[in-house]
Amino acid sequence: MEILMSILAGTLFAAGVYLILQKQLLKIVLGTALLSHGAHLFILTMGKLNRGKPPILIEGVKNYTDPLPQALILTSIVISFGVTSFLLVLAYRTYQSNKTDMMDQLRGTDDE
């Protein structure tokens, strides 16, 4: 299972990277969303999958899934959510100010 999940994480990453390399700002934002999904899956897979019960203490159960990667991912989800929403609004404002969302046309200023 871990190997399959590794491949899935790699696929999510590849798709995310491809989107990041595009010209349209929106596609880049979509790409970052995919990248963070891939990263979260990666962390979870590294903590080993399906080794026992969910990490909530129940009388008599000794065997739980590793809780630490879950805590890390939880933090990461919230942070990437914050960043994604910020990026989205930034894209929106960029479009409003510059009337374009093509990265080629957003290149620096002339008097550089």
Add this chain to the structure above:
Amino acid sequence: MLHFYIFAPFFAALLIGLFAKKGSRIHTGWFVLPVPAVLFILFCSKLPVLAEGKIVQSVANWIPSLDIQLSFYLDGLSMLFSLLITGIGSLVVLYSIYYLSKKEQLVHFYVYLLLFMGSMLGVVLSDNVFVLYTFWEFTSISSFLLIGFWFYRERSTYGAQKSMLVTVFGGLAMLGALILLSITAETNSIREIIANRTDIIESDLFIPILILLLIGAFTKSAQFPFHSWLPDAMEAPTPVSAYLHSATMVKAGIYLVARFSLIFSGTDIFFIIVTGAGLITLCIGSFLASRQTDLKGILAYSTISQLGMIMSMLGFGTGVATLAAIFHIFNHATFKGSLFMIAGIVDHETGTRDIRRLGGLYTFMPISATLAFFGAFSMAGIPLPIFNGFLSKEMFFDASLKLEQTSGFAATFAQWVPFLAVAGSIFTFVYSMYLVFGTFTGKAKLDQLEKKPHEAPIGMLISPIVLIGLVVLIGLLPNLINEPILAPAVASVRGDLALIHLKFWHGLNTPLYMSLIVVILGILLSLTLKKWQPVYNRVPGKFSTDRVYQGLVNGLLTFSKILTKSYMTGSLRLYTSIILVFLVISTSAFIYMTDGFKISFDNLAPVTWPEVLIGSVMAVAAIATIWMNQRIAAIIVIGVVGYGLSLLFVFFRAPDLALTQLIVETITVALFLLCFAHLPKLKKSDKKSFEKLLDFVIAASTGALLTIVAISSHSSQYFDSIAKYFVDNSYKLGGGDNIVNVILVDFRGLDTLFEIAVLGLAALGIFAMIKYRDKGDMNH
């Protein structure tokens, strides 16, 4: 007390501003003059100590933990240089009082000059290699400031920049050599390094040390091929040229070679490089000098060639040659200093230094002219024993004849040395005659001069008179300085005290015949100067080192511009690609080199179909985003990945993650929807198929790399998870059943605090971006 000697000029530089008030009737130079004069007397008072073969030294801590001490010592070689620095320093200050008008920024001038004087003393007296280097760079900097003294002239700043670039390049090379030396000899003290000479000669670092050290010495002393900065440094005020660029700073490289020659002397490579470079410099410098039209230009090339002569004698490494080198260091300082001062006087009194506009000045300024004739005849080595230049030149010829190099190439080379020496000396004769006869004899061209020439004020003449007096005095009585000054200096270069008597008259021998050849051919060439001068248009023509330097500087600029423009295009896509390609290449190279890829099928969770199904759907959805050109479709596809991930969280026993992911995904999708309403439609990529392929390769290899890293790290776990601690103590210490939540708020609560801060900041940022729109004050 050596510390006081060295730091006195620095203190004086600090205080000079207090004494010199603007508009004061007393020239600032008068306040400066006592400093070098007193130091000169103090140094003279140490002469008897040195004559007994002892040295003066003093040590103070600076950075003891790095074994860097302010340790100074005064031996024969240091003494010779200290006397030149302070003695000629006094004369130059005196001369500058009459040369520079009170309208100039005198405080700046004297501060720079005192800084230079102090650092030059530091160079010649330091025992610690790093202290030596520190003062060495100080001389570069203060010389830079002095050359650019008239900073509003373009030529001055150009010359200052050039000399700075060349000498600092050499200084850094020298630092490399000094570091290698201190590593090899395991000490920072020059005397101890020299004592460990066998270690250094036998070490593998010998060649790098030698070459780096010589680059430092050659750049500072304007040896071929680094000589081209010196003629451009002639834009400095004439007292500076006389002091720095004839008597002191340009001899720092000579000092360096002399100081370390105890280590290197006797090896073939040292002989070939130093003698070779010295002779080439001698010939090129003297050849090019007659081409110049500026008096100071002639003197600059003459300095180059004389330094080459001294350098080549240091390369010989024999006793006579060393004495001749030391003697010529002294002689050159006297006659060259005076010639510079006279060139300055001519400039001062006529308004030009262009030799084509000068001539026949003898009748107007007889004293200066007489002094110039004495100086130039000494420089040319006219065979009359009243000129000290003749004596040292004879010794140069003598030494060049007595070279005994045994091994192959060095022996062949040694046979050619006398011929090169004579060739260089012939041109030396030519330019010396060109200089004085062109300026002081012939027809006066008064209509071309800005002022009516007349004799200089007596104050200006004192310094050249003293120097020319020394020329004649030493010429007549060479042994006057031999025992007190030259012999200890030779002793510290050669390591043993053996007094070689200076002969007043050699008798009829080969060196004298060589001198006669020089004079006869020199006179012939001087008389036909106008006929063969056009040869300079062909040689060096395009091949001058000036052009090489300019080409290097321009080429470097162009190259770095092209290089920077080639990748700093302003395209985000290119930067991302570069980062990713570098990431992929470096990581896979590391995995390949350390044999890091591992795959193990043990200890895997069993494959179950629901997860595989969800995973496949997610993979398909993710890949599908690439072709999505409809906004709603893109949101849905991204949503599929996100919700699929939360389903996977459910299957992999992570209830809190599933919950959060669901909520976050919903909000994100909602946000996407909100934003998309305001954004333009997704467009089809208009990229060329080649670019698409490149993107695809980069994306695929990044994904593959991540997969490989994931599989390898999963297949090689070196120790158990620390999860057991959290499971055991979640209730006991944290008082909670939900282990993940206990970790978040209890065991690792700090993470959570700052994650909250991140959210808060994002919210504030979004608020600010929407609220504070451009109200006309933003530039578009």
